[in-house]
Amino acid sequence: MDSWDHYRTLLGVLAEGSLSGAARTLGLSQPTVGRHIEALEAEMGTPLFTRSASGLAPTEAALALRPHAEAMAAAAEALVRTASGERDSVRGVVRLTAAEIVGVEVLPPVLTAFREAHPDVTIELALSNRQEDLLRREADIGVRMVRPTQGALLARRVGAVRLGLYAHRRYIEAHGLPETLEAAGHAAIGFDRDRQMLETLRERQISLDAVAFAFRSDADLAQLAVLRAGFGIGACHEQLARRNPDLVPVLQDQFRYEMEVWVAMHEDLKTSRRMRLMFDWLVDGLGRYVRE
16 A cells, blocks of 8 residues: 555545546546556556446446545544544534434534534534444544444434424415325325335334325435425424424324434544534534424
């Protein structure tokens, strides 16, 4: 391993599919990106990319290197974050991860207040509905909608977010209220290829059929956006719905679902003052949200 930069470049080309795209992302020149890939290929003794009509296609060797390079990237970022602030100082970087809805609709005022109280802390926020690996330091602190199962984590249950079905007032004026979950003639908003939520709902005796969805997306923000636009009937945090008087509850006696909210971080970070301050700040701010 001559240089971490070479593996960072490999990840850039894998993500962008071209030398020029990786160069723009990484802030390098295209010839430099090319030299990094050539150096890696010489070290490995095998090609890492082949040219295709759509750009550079990774070989099996490149795909085999990818998870190891991603682990190196996560470790490098954690190293930088640790070095960016002393253990007992309230300065440096805190990297957070949260689900889309929480990150966009709930956290901004919480993080703004934290910034006002601690202006020397830089906040990074990664939005993802997948569970980022806190043990591998993909993030410092995670806001989770399920109970964390990994060991070596400091985790605090904040409470539970209640989900209900809602429709915009315009939609109800045009189409009326449904009487059952299976009501024909109504536009349902739901999931596309992610069947995990459907299975979870079925386990709780709430039966929904994805075929009946008139709008399908695995992006929670897209579902919320079309719900607010009046497209049809969809699920929403009750706390968020109450902030929008045009969202009307639907079928309250037939659909009610709760998701736990947890804040978690690697237990090794509890000695860092800025990490602990952020952890406690999130527990407090999210606790007030779930109690709304």
